[in-house]
Amino acid sequence: MSSTSTSDVLVVGGGIIGLVTAWRAAQRGFATSVVDPEPGGGAAQVAAGMLAAVTELHYGEQTLLALNLESARRYPDFVAELTGATGRDLGYRRCGTLAVALDADDRAHLRELHALQQRSGLASEWLSGRECRRLEPMLAPGVRGGLRVDADHQIDPRRLVGALMTACERAGVVFHRQWAERLTVVRERAAGVTTADGTGLAAGQVVLAAGSLSGRLGGLPREVLPPVRPVKGQVLRLTVPKRYAPFLSRTVRAVVRGSQVYLVPRESGELVVGATSEELGWDTTVTAGGVYELLRDAHELVPGITELPLTETRAGLRPGSPDNAPLLGPAQLDGLLLATGHYRNGVLLTPVTGDVMAHALTTGELPDEARPFTPRRFTAAELTEQPA
Amino acid sequence: MADDPFVLGGTTFSSRLIMGTGGAPSLEVLERALVASGTELTTVAMRRVDASAHGSVLSVLDKLGIRVLPNTAGCFTAGEAVLTARLAREALETDLVKLEVIADERTLLPDPIELLDAAETLVDDGFTVLPYTNDDPVLARKLEDVGCAAIMPLGSPIGSGLGIRNPHNFQLIVEHARVPVILDAGAGTASDAALAMELGCAGVMLASAVTRAQEPVLMADAMRHAVEAGRLAHRAGRIPRRHFAEASSPAEGMAHLDPERPAF
Numbered sequence: 001m002s003s004t005s006t007s008d009v010l011v012v013g014g015g016i017i018g019l020v021t022a023w024r025a026a027q028r029g030f031a032t033s034v035v036d037p038e039p040g041g042g043a044a045q046v047a048a049g050m051l052a053a054v055t056e057l058h059y060g061e062q063t064l065l066a067l068n069l070e071s072a073r074r075y076p077d078f079v080a081e082l083t084g085a086t087g088r089d090l091g092y093r094r095c096g097t098l099a100v101a102l103d104a105d106d107r108a109h110l111r112e113l114h115a116l117q118q119r120s121g122l123a124s125e126w127l128s129g130r131e132c133r134r135l136e137p138m139l140a141p142g143v144r145g146g147l148r149v150d151a152d153h154q155i156d157p158r159r160l161v162g163a164l165m166t167a168c169e170r171a172g173v174v175f176h177r178q179w180a181e182r183l184t185v186v187r188e189r190a191a192g193v194t195t196a197d198g199t200g201l202a203a204g205q206v207v208l209a210a211g212s213l214s215g216r217l218g219g220l221p222r223e224v225l226p227p228v229r230p231v232k233g234q235v236l237r238l239t240v241p242k243r244y245a246p247f248l249s250r251t252v253r254a255v256v257r258g259s260q261v262y263l264v265p266r267e268s269g270e271l272v273v274g275a276t277s278e279e280l281g282w283d284t285t286v287t288a289g290g291v292y293e294l295l296r297d298a299h300e301l302v303p304g305i306t307e308l309p310l311t312e313t314r315a316g317l318r319p320g321s322p323d324n325a326p327l328l329g330p331a332q333l334d335g336l337l338l339a340t341g342h343y344r345n346g347v348l349l350t351p352v353t354g355d356v357m358a359h360a361l362t363t364g365e366l367p368d369e370a371r372p373f374t375p376r377r378f379t380a381a382e383l384t385e386q387p388a
Numbered sequence: 389m390a391d392d393p394f395v396l397g398g399t400t401f402s403s404r405l406i407m408g409t410g411g412a413p414s415l416e417v418l419e420r421a422l423v424a425s426g427t428e429l430t431t432v433a434m435r436r437v438d439a440s441a442h443g444s445v446l447s448v449l450d451k452l453g454i455r456v457l458p459n460t461a462g463c464f465t466a467g468e469a470v471l472t473a474r475l476a477r478e479a480l481e482t483d484l485v486k487l488e489v490i491a492d493e494r495t496l497l498p499d500p501i502e503l504l505d506a507a508e509t510l511v512d513d514g515f516t517v518l519p520y521t522n523d524d525p526v527l528a529r530k531l532e533d534v535g536c537a538a539i540m541p542l543g544s545p546i547g548s549g550l551g552i553r554n555p556h557n558f559q560l561i562v563e564h565a566r567v568p569v570i571l572d573a574g575a576g577t578a579s580d581a582a583l584a585m586e587l588g589c590a591g592v593m594l595a596s597a598v599t600r601a602q603e604p605v606l607m608a609d610a611m612r613h614a615v616e617a618g619r620l621a622h623r624a625g626r627i628p629r630r631h632f633a634e635a636s637s638p639a640e641g642m643a644h645l646d647p648e649r650p651a652f
Contacts (some may be wrong), residue, residue: 229443
């Protein structure tokens with residue numbers, strides 16, 4: 001085995017998180033490489049791209065909320081900078097979100113969310129069913145009320161990942177289109193990876209950003225293995241013909257009898273309907289049941305969707321972590337950093353992740369806003385739980 | 389409790405609380421809630437997990453040493469339920485199955501006819517069948533007659549948190565059953581679990597009441613205590629209900645409180 005390439009920073013995984021890390025690292029003057037057989041693929045090709053810090057607030061996730069809000073706040077500048085660097089439109093749409101309830105039970109659930117948002121100092125406005133339907137006339141007559149959240153926007157993740165590829169290339173990032181098979185550890189320090197064809201890629205620092213596959217890289221010492229699991233999501237894409245436009249003018253979502261459904265309308269006419277949440281390993285088949293449930297719930301919410309062409313069905317894998325929050329920064333092994341476990345919030349957390357990782361690569365430390373997300377929070381817990 | 393064993397399908401458990409995992413906000417919270425509940429048996433929907441996947445719900449149960457009770461949630465026909473149970477037995481190497489055959493998505497109530505049919509088939513096939521059933525004493529008896537190892541009536545619809553809507557039916561089921569009766573579905577808070585145990589249930593099965601609570605770990609702890617308290621109260625025997633008051637401290641035989649003159 002011989003090293004054919006050496007870089008300052010080697011990023012394992014070329015999804016949005018890996019690419020934004022590589023781009024930011026290259027901007028800081030690091031000689032940067034990305035190893036991925038298909039950079040620009042992965043979950044970003046499936047994700048709907050909701051930037052929903054407020055509507056996706058959950059009990060017990062206030063720490064994550066702070067990071068989500070911080071990233072949402074950075075989004076406009078991030079989009080402007082990336083568009084400036086690439087000349088690409090990212091489909092960033094400051095359209096807001098309307099979360100509605102279809103029956104008394106769902107309404108009570110949404111009322112609770114509203115109260116939690118208010119206690120957390122977030123802006124959202126309660127609307128009657130009639131007011132919801134004035135905003136979005138395609139909504140079903142049965143809508144019983146809703147929450148208008150003007151701060152939850154959207155972006156097209158496919159455009160975002162494409163632009164990040166271009167930005168990386170222009171910043172001099174080198175792409176190795178191969179599988180990273182094993183981490184190379186030299187004198188208790190991460191020193192690079194070996195690819196599937198045996199090529200050695202040496203690096204000063206290695207960033208593991210392989211999404212749901214992050215735990216699968218060979219050669220990781222046990223205490224460094226990130227506790228990340230795949231959580232399957234099936235997503236549909238419909239097209240709104242010009243004669244129906246705009247159809248929907250903002251993201252519309254609901255909990256229909258306990259399951260989440262959302263419709264994200266793009267300026268291009270694409271309408272994304274998602275998403276299932278299934279713990280089925282690395283399986284990415286689209287199932288009849290998945291498509292049926294999404295269409296059933298979406299139809300209950302917006303009956304007119306039956307007239308739209310169904311243009312794509314696809315399943316992707318969210319990188320789930322035990323507490324639903326990402327793992328960012330230095331791992332328990334010198335020279336290794338993690339940027340993974342973003343679960344439902346990868347697209348939202350892209351800007352802040354890029355900044356945090358650049359800071360960590362430069363200084364060896366996490367900036368204040370990212371301290372709660374150190375990967376060490378898990379290794380410490382795991383070690384204390386070992387049976388004697 | 390050593391003097392009050394809970395035996396289910398030939399296995400003795402010290403906890404009478406059976407947990408479900410659906411609706412948990414995160415794996416970390418689920419893990420802490422399961423620990424707080426003290427459960428030793430937890431049900432998992434076989435259609436919603438991959439038994440070979442690592443780092444998911446089954447790994448958490450494995451790590452905590454909690455037995456897995458596979459269930460057939462999401463099945464609408466006896467045929468689907470039997471198939472799902474067989475796949476679960478193959479994947480998890482257990483004969484235990486919590487049999488659910490749902491009639492419709494709106495109410496998630498059991499389909500009694502399909503349920504009885506599936507129960508009979510699975511018992512013949514060597515399964516230890518724990519059927520999720522309506523709170524119908526006649527159906528409960530028939531399920532027992534075909535060889536089910538327990539009866540698991542609903543207190544109210546799944547996830548509704550409406551508690552036990554017909555305590556009288558529970559009493560009838562408990563009085564006639566020779567197998568354990570376990571409240572399955574409907575518990576919303578601790579008093580619901582305690583009531584089930586006071587009515588003579590051998591155990592309580594719940595998920596949403598904990599996983600969807602604002603503080604799941606606290607609620608799991610509450611449920612653990614409620615099940616224990618209800619069981620103790622059942623064994624202790626409640627006092628009869630009376631129409632009028634009866635002083636708890638009658639005047640006769642009262643302690644003599646004059647410090648100068650000892651009473652005895």
